[in-house]
Amino acid sequence: MRNLKMKIQYDGSKYKGWQRQKVGDLTIQYKIENVLSKMTGEDIKVIGCGRTDAGVHAENYIANFHTECELSTNSMLDYLYEFLPEDIVVKSMEEVGERFHARYNVKSKTYVYKINNNKFRNVFNRKYVYQTEEHINLSDMREAAEVLIGTHDFQSFTNLKSSTKPTVRTINYINISEVNGIIEVEINGDGFLLNMVRIIVGTLLEVGLGKLKSVDVKKILDEKKRLEYGPIAKAKGLCLKEALY
Amino acid sequence: MRNLKMKIQYDGSKYKGWQRQKVGDLTIQYKIENVLSKMTGEDIKVIGCGRTDAGVHAENYIANFHTECELSTNSMLDYLYEFLPEDIVVKSMEEVGERFHARYNVKSKTYVYKINNNKFRNVFNRKYVYQTEEHINLSDMREAAEVLIGTHDFQSFTNLKSSTKPTVRTINYINISEVNGIIEVEINGDGFLLNMVRIIVGTLLEVGLGKLKSVDVKKILDEKKRLEYGPIAKAKGLCLKEALY
Structure with a gap:
């Protein structure tokens, strides 16, 4: 199982915040999970570094997810860039150890x-x-x-x-x-x-x-x-x- | 008759450009003329420094208009700020000589x-x-x-x-x-x-x-x-x- 860490930029203007509240809602987490699930054919759960309120933006939000998908991280980035809305961009992605957890491991946020x-x-x-x-x-x-x-x-x-x-x-x-x-x-x-x-x-x-x-x-x-x-x-x-x- | 020179900033994303094509249309000139006409009770015509295409923005667009209205330029600026849409701001306004013409007198544009x-x-x-x-x-x-x-x-x-x-x-x-x-x-x-x-x-x-x-x-x-x-x-x-x- 791969564990992938993402750096995400988003304009939160029209979203109800990071955290998914129900399937299909207007949250950044849902939008990303939706595209990743289509890409992998799996039911992807994304772990974010924390909640952000409705209307709040992010320059470098960190999140991670687990997948069996074997696509390269560059291919995944291209896929996300193509299918995410124009106000959400996954800027980078890297393989991390299986124990990395975006929320539990965060030392500080700015x-x-x-x-x-x-x-x-x-x-x-x-x-x-x-x-x-x-x-x-x-x-x-x-x-x-x-x-x-x-x-x-x-x-x-x-x-x-x-x-x-x-x-x-x-x-x-x-x-x-x-x-x-x-x-x-x-x-x-x-x-x-x-x-x-x-x-x-x-x-x-x-x-x-x-x-x-x-x-x-x-x-x-x-x-x-x-x-x-x-x-x-x-x-x-x-x-x-x-x-x- | 006063001649007033304005410096205007606009986000042109949703407009059909500077120049009014008909009354009531989605152009920057029309929006400003409309507010100025309401403010003065006159039929204000605004002279712009040139046309900008649909979707083009401006940091410091120059325009002028003539009026008998005796409001101070600061009061006019406040009125414009309140009644113009959020993507158009008249940043400053000054009295100029009667012969100043925003289009004819422009030396160069950047x-x-x-x-x-x-x-x-x-x-x-x-x-x-x-x-x-x-x-x-x-x-x-x-x-x-x-x-x-x-x-x-x-x-x-x-x-x-x-x-x-x-x-x-x-x-x-x-x-x-x-x-x-x-x-x-x-x-x-x-x-x-x-x-x-x-x-x-x-x-x-x-x-x-x-x-x-x-x-x-x-x-x-x-x-x-x-x-x-x-x-x-x-x-x-x-x-x-x-x-x-």
């Missing part, structure tokens, strides 16, 4: 949230960038981001309903940069709870806009439950940049 | 044609870049481009039906560059005939692909009529970068 802080939207990236012309104070955002670095219980930063699952995660860094009015919030961590990246960005944006202070972010974190403040940032600005193993 | 020469498309710019993984020889393309620099009769490089209009134009430069597999063909000239930029790019691409040589391009130019070779490059890769006055 997400980038993009904000166009110029007066008007840019028509060419409008589907991948959140637009606001309100003044954003980056040094306040950076100070508040420091509060979240490290290992914490992130219950306050998830819309996860069940409280039975562990909610402790480690954020390794949050880099906030700005070039030509495009602000990028880059977050790397060992794992993220449901909506966690978007709630973190939404909360940091409230700080940047002067509606919250970094002490408030500390209070929210210590509260260990999801409160009213800290709105969820719009999905379209978020992109999974990479998954590290 | 177009950029983008080609993704990597194996697979990039989902995030797929609507703005022509995709081919075939090997393209850039130095051959540059040599052939030299043939076209200067003042020539460009009848061989237009789909213009009528031969009564003058077809002599001056191309000031053609720069061909490549970064990370994205090839950019930048063309500046004093004016371009119908489809001329796309036919030039299509012809240069044939040279890059080894199907034509620069001597063939010279022959095509000297022929002074539109021949079979030199296909028209796809519209979606083309963008009007700027218009100079």
Whole structure:
């Protein structure tokens, strides 16, 4: 049985996220499983490095699948390129050991949230960038981001309903940069709870806009439950940049 | 009577080009005239710096219009931003002398044609870049481009039906560059005939692909009529970068 690791780029605009919910639905996982199953004649299950929310994009999403199919990886890539929709591309594929598991083995993931802080939207990236012309104070955002670095219980930063699952995660860094009015919030961590990246960005944006202070972010974190403040940032600005193993 | 000059960015993907053909049609000119007419209560006619083909984009398209409306240019920009579709943005507006005419006064225009020469498309710019993984020889393309620099009769490089209009134009430069597999063909000239930029790019691409040589391009130019070779490059890769006055 071969185990194949894929690197996938997708424009999540029209999808209900990575994870298949039922057969035939509009998810990236389903689209890829469907093409791989036709290609191999097998019932392929793809293991992804994590869920991404509806509308979230990926530059280098990692997934793997098992197959008896003997096609070369290059032939498989060509097949996928031909039959996947134009907003999903499997960029590369490689043989990995049988124990490789895209979700269990991931060490950390990096997400980038993009904000166009110029007066008007840019028509060419409008589907991948959140637009606001309100003044954003980056040094306040950076100070508040420091509060979240490290290992914490992130219950306050998830819309996860069940409280039975562990909610402790480690954020390794949050880099906030700005070039030509495009602000990028880059977050790397060992794992993220449901909506966690978007709630973190939404909360940091409230700080940047002067509606919250970094002490408030500390209070929210210590509260260990999801409160009213800290709105969820719009999905379209978020992109999974990479998954590290 | 005020004369107002606008700088416009648009994603031409779903439009039939700049120029209005009838009232209510899907052209950029019509969309802007419609919003300006509602804003002013006048029947606004917008003068553009030139036609762009269906599917062609613009980064800095220049246009002007006359009005008695006394709104500030900032208020007009806000109104346009609110009521234009999301793929058209008027980026700036300024008062100009009454004699300024966006089409008659333009000195030169610069177009950029983008080609993704990597194996697979990039989902995030797929609507703005022509995709081919075939090997393209850039130095051959540059040599052939030299043939076209200067003042020539460009009848061989237009789909213009009528031969009564003058077809002599001056191309000031053609720069061909490549970064990370994205090839950019930048063309500046004093004016371009119908489809001329796309036919030039299509012809240069044939040279890059080894199907034509620069001597063939010279022959095509000297022929002074539109021949079979030199296909028209796809519209979606083309963008009007700027218009100079």
